Amino acid sequence: xxxPQPVRLRTSxxxxxxxxxxxxxxxxxxxxxxxxxxxIAAMVAVVGISTSSRADLDRALAALGTxxxxxxxxxxxxxxxxxxxxxxxxxxxxIGPVTSATATGRVTDxxxxxxxxIPQGETGGLSxxxxxxxxLATVGADLARGTWxxxxxxxxxxxxxxxxxxxxxGDVPAVYIGGRWYTVIGVLDRVPLAPEIDDAVxxxxxxxxxxxxxxxxxxxxxxxxxxxQVEAVRSVLAPTANPESPDEVEVSxxxxxxxxxxxxxxxxxxxxxxxxxxxxxxxxxxxxxTMVISVLERRAEIGLRRSLGATRGQIRTQFVAESLxxxxxGGAGGVLGGVAVTAVYAGTQQWPTVxxxxxxxxxxxxxxxxxxxxxxxxxxxxxxxxxxEALAAA
Numbered sequence: 478x479x480x481p482q483p484v485r486l487r488t489s490x491x492x493x494x495x496x497x498x499x500x501x502x503x504x505x506x507x508x509x510x511x512x513x514x515x516x517i518a519a520m521v522a523v524v525g526i527s528t529s530s531r532a533d534l535d536r537a538l539a540a541l542g543t544x545x546x547x548x549x550x551x552x553x554x555x556x557x558x559x560x561x562x563x564x565x566x567x568x569x570x571x572i573g574p575v576t577s578a579t580a581t582g583r584v585t586d587x588x589x590x591x592x593x594x595i596p597q598g599e600t601g602g603l604s605x606x607x608x609x610x611x612x613l614a615t616v617g618a619d620l621a622r623g624t625w626x627x628x629x630x631x632x633x634x635x636x637x638x639x640x641x642x643x644x645x646x647g648d649v650p651a652v653y654i655g656g657r658w659y660t661v662i663g664v665l666d667r668v669p670l671a672p673e674i675d676d677a678v679x680x681x682x683x684x685x686x687x688x689x690x691x692x693x694x695x696x697x698x699x700x701x702x703x704x705x706q707v708e709a710v711r712s713v714l715a716p717t718a719n720p721e722s723p724d725e726v727e728v729s730x731x732x733x734x735x736x737x738x739x740x741x742x743x744x745x746x747x748x749x750x751x752x753x754x755x756x757x758x759x760x761x762x763x764x765x766x767t768m769v770i771s772v773l774e775r776r777a778e779i780g781l782r783r784s785l786g787a788t789r790g791q792i793r794t795q796f797v798a799e800s801l802x803x804x805x806x807g808g809a810g811g812v813l814g815g816v817a818v819t820a821v822y823a824g825t826q827q828w829p830t831v832x833x834x835x836x837x838x839x840x841x842x843x844x845x846x847x848x849x850x851x852x853x854x855x856x857x858x859x860x861x862x863x864x865x866e867a868l869a870a871a
Contacts, residue, residue: 513807517840521815524836529823532831544707545670548698548718551727559725560694565718569698574706579615580695582607587655587689589678591646603642606677607685615699616671623663630662631681637663641675655689800852808844812837
């Protein structure tokens with residue numbers, strides 16, 4: 478007579494068995510799941526709050542120009558002021574991580590006056606800059622009133638005033654430059670990232686070459702690049718802008734705000750790892766304690782199932798499945814709780830609410846790992862009980 482083979486439990490059978498064990502003791506299951514939920518909620522909330530805070534910090538630091546670098550001509554070996562090549566801007570724009578680049582050029586042979594009655598030497602310290610049309614977007618400037626230069630006005634006698642220049646000149650409809658009147662078409666707000674623009678009168682590149690004998694050489698190139706590549710971009714800016722004489726190029730160093738951002742990121746990461754480890758440890762101990770007690774209280778059930786033909790493997794699988802369900806219940810509640818805490822706290826701080834997908838997935842994944850580890854010992858212990866021993870102890 479052939480030896481009967483044990484029936485293989487289907488997934489639905491395991492879920493039903495595990496769920497029946499939890500439904501038999503609902504209060505204990507809820508309290509154990511609550512312990513896991515609190516731990517996972519704390520971990521998700523830390524990730525969410527830190528990520529939301531980081532998003533707000535990134536937004537504030539972006540306004541400070543952490544990814545903006547400037548390129549300017551330095552001095553030659555003879556001590557004279559160098560010049561950037563005509564194609565310097567185009568070459569810089571070809572650098573991979575550079576997202577945008579624009580330039581201004583100082584017009585040295587003309588001064589700006591409020592009227593044609595002012596003596597020639599009284600310039601008021603205002604500078605005249607030829608500007609590329611994409612200057613505002615790159616340096617983060619905004620208009621206080623009027624309009625910015627466009628493809629049409631950049632070719633004709635029209636200017637835009639920096640904030641300080643407008644204050645010094647007053648509310649004038651036009652300024653006098655190089656023996657010609659130039660219409661004021663706009664006024665800029667202050668530009669924190671490029672304060673030199675505040676004291677400048679900006680004219681179109683083509684108009685400067687046509688009316689003011691501008692030589693067409695950029696005196697300042699503004700670049701924006703990918704945050705993670707700022708240092709790498711800085712290292713190649715000089716040889717890219719002037720391959721023949723890179724020593725004659727001055728490149729600004731990355732903003733101190735970039736270092737502040739990285740320090741903040743490291744702090745958030747350390748906080749996450751520390752609190753997350755504690756939360757997982759506490760949750761795992763709670764599940765293990767619940768499952769050990771469950772094994773002790775259910776010896777009669779274990780003995781009866783073994784006497785009816787259940788194998789040790791099936792007993793182990795049953796208790797591991799029960800532990801997984803318990804952990805998954807707590808993990809799902811913890812993820813939802815963590816998201817809710819993040820949303821409430823971020824709202825009170827006027828931050829954007831950001832909970833990374835990996836944090837929610839990681840929380841659920843962590844609970845599954847906890848469930849397996851915490852339920853393994855009680856499951857093995859239950860499987861080792863002999864039917865007669867289990868029934869006698871009951």
